[in-house]
Amino acid sequence: MHCYRSALLRFAEDGSAVYDEDGLLVTAPDAAGVQRVVAAGPWNVLGRQYAEGVPVTHWPGRIIAPGFVDLHIHYPQTDVIGSPAGGLLPWLETYTFPHEARFADPQHAAAVARFFLDELARNGVTSALVFGTSHPCAVDALMQEAGARRLRLIAGKVLQDRHSPDGVRDDTEQGLLDTEALIERWHGRGRLGYAITPRFAPTSTPRQLAGAGEIAARHPDVWIQSHVAENLDEIRWARELFPDSRSYLGIYDDFGLLRHRAIYAHCIHVDDADRALMRERGAAAAVSPTSNLFLGSGFFDYASADRVGMAYGLASDVGGGTSFSPFRTMLAAYCVGREGQTKPGISLTPEQLWWQHTAGAARALGLAGTVGNLQPGCEADFVVLNPAATPLLARRTRAATSVAELLFAMIVLGDDRLVERTFIA
Template identity: 55%
Template sequence: MSTAPIAQQAYRASVLHFHADPAFFEDAYRWYADGLLIVAGGVIVAAGDYASLAASLADDTAVIDYRGKIICPGFIDTHIHFPQTDMIASPAPGLLPWLDTYTFPTERQFDDPQHGAAVAEFFLDQLMRSGTTTAMVYCTVHKASVDAFFGASQARGLRMVAGKVLMDRHCPDFLADTAEGGVRDSEELIRRWHGRGRSHYAITPRFAPTSSPAQLALAGELARAYPDTYIQTHVAENCDECNWVSSLFPAARSYLDVYDQAGLVRERAMFGHCIWLDDDDFSRLAASGAAAAVCPTSNLFLGSGLFDFERADARGVLLSLASDVGAGTAFCMLQTMNEAYKVARMKGSYLSALRMFYLATLGAARAMRLEGRIGNFAAGVDADFIVLDPAATPLLARRTGGCEKIEELLFALAMLGDDRAIAATYAGGRLQWQRA
């Protein structure tokens, strides 16, 4: 696919984007019922009312008519495993047996570059048809898996974050690296991919039990040497896992403290799950600028627990939503919103539809320190956007046809929508996928 600059284009539809968190600010979003999005050279030129902006278009500007649909920023998935695509929906009684039975044997195959390349292409196809234009992606321990992923994402012109998993203990021999070798490989991949095009590297310890203290310490040194890289890992997902971490790291105050002592809690660090953190942990996340990737679908699937939005919000933690495929059972962030809403209700709090769409767009961009590049339609931001169809299914059409408020319309999409509601996906101003 060509990534050369393209001429000005305009898209007419209802237009939605955010400039603040709707949980804390009433005037947090912009909604243009008859809107226009103007794009040139892969970035946003303007977004607003059609009547106000149409006269500013150059005479030769193509206007693509999506009236009856909604244009919003592309979804951002902050925690997902591309090698687990082929084992999605695998049964197991909990996280640890699920890893042993399905995850590790599946990841073994990624020592074959051709296998990795084929899965990467299919994985990215699924993201595009689901409206996800940016993701934070776990690869495997194999350098070839990272090369396969970034090679595929760069060819499409996508902004993606990914990294090689670090594991030097408590895993099968066929997936184990060494403390020094895993970090050395990671540095080599940073130099190869980080900042090249729209690619960003994430230092990626799988989770504390599969990294020795020496490997975590070396990962922290790498993070200090490359402060603009990302860090991604799992924390406090499952009670059995938390007990295991306590036995392995008896000197640590908490699971999060294991990473903090290694120098891995900082801005651009994304911690998946965060279910069993205490108040001090949430305060530490907020103070450090690190963020939580909330994974409701996988947490329900594995019976891990319910994320406490109210406690995290009270301490000012940066939050985002994530599918966590393959424990998560859907790529589509609309389905992730559906589960997030129910998790919040079970914990006694409430997520509005506006807040859920914020968490999957600008909220995620802020958590990743990418505001100004992705996440909304401010001038100069990358033109990553999707077209939502409120009439994608007969039930959606019937329900949304009677919606009078934007909250009702978005809530119906979140509760009843899936990848069928994604009419088109654009990244860098280029059409990546379109529903037939």
């Protein structure tokens, strides 16, 4: 058993933040050797019950918080961050596809996978839903390394059998066979999970999307990830290629790719019928604000998502996204919420932003109560934050008069310097 004493942040069932100025987190290994939360709460209530005669790790002035969950990130795009282009499609052609072609080399893939996982940890991200490339060996490299680190990580081989250059384009049937083999090899091995990963509708033939849907039906607990309604040119292209579907999102539904555990990045240019379809199917959106701002894609409409009941969580979308840091992502999400030219501007609260990147993202993945929180039973993935990590952070957090003010100061001013340690269960 381990006892950790410091300030402690976690979330109630309704998404509200629970904060103990002087808290105690108690963890113990389960039968599989995974550390789980036994108790979390105020030191003056739990200290006697759990910490008497037991060594206690005490971090004065620090905050224990749930590890962050990144709902959508491309590990092969680590070296694509900050590549400017005239929007999504030129960015894919000019930078992304050439970079991804290099992942046919397993040694290159393994080296980038190690750097990528180090970077997640430095930024306090303990779980992620990750795109590989079309090369199965690139998924093997990531899974191997994530398994060695005992991470709860979900990843998949990209399916893209058309409108893609040599070096990243896969063969229709071979891509599906590789997907099946990777599910067998990695899904449910330790804490790892697999996601069926059609890149987006324009780069898969109807046959490949149909095959992906058949695999998804055979493996209902395997995840699905793709992109939808990010950019106006992309949407026009998708509609041309699939004129019989009601909408871009409707293409995925027509091929059986909308269901529980399906996560669609962006969902910017959607209508209420699309939002309702996401809700009915139990799918969720990965909101990727730094990417959407960098590529000029548009602004996710939070108020409409809430009005219709479409689920969502936060994502970096590196390398369209500009940062691995959940603090940068939460700040960008706040700014996207405020944007008031294309939709009414709203002010997301710091508790909402933080929840969307932890417990809310976990819920979108169907992993509520497993990761993204520090309630009893959760796997003990957590971060230790130093709210005095920089002079300005110290000054601003010291002056906070409420939990909301404290969280907001960290969201606006924070980055990897705020994350002192990252614990993996």
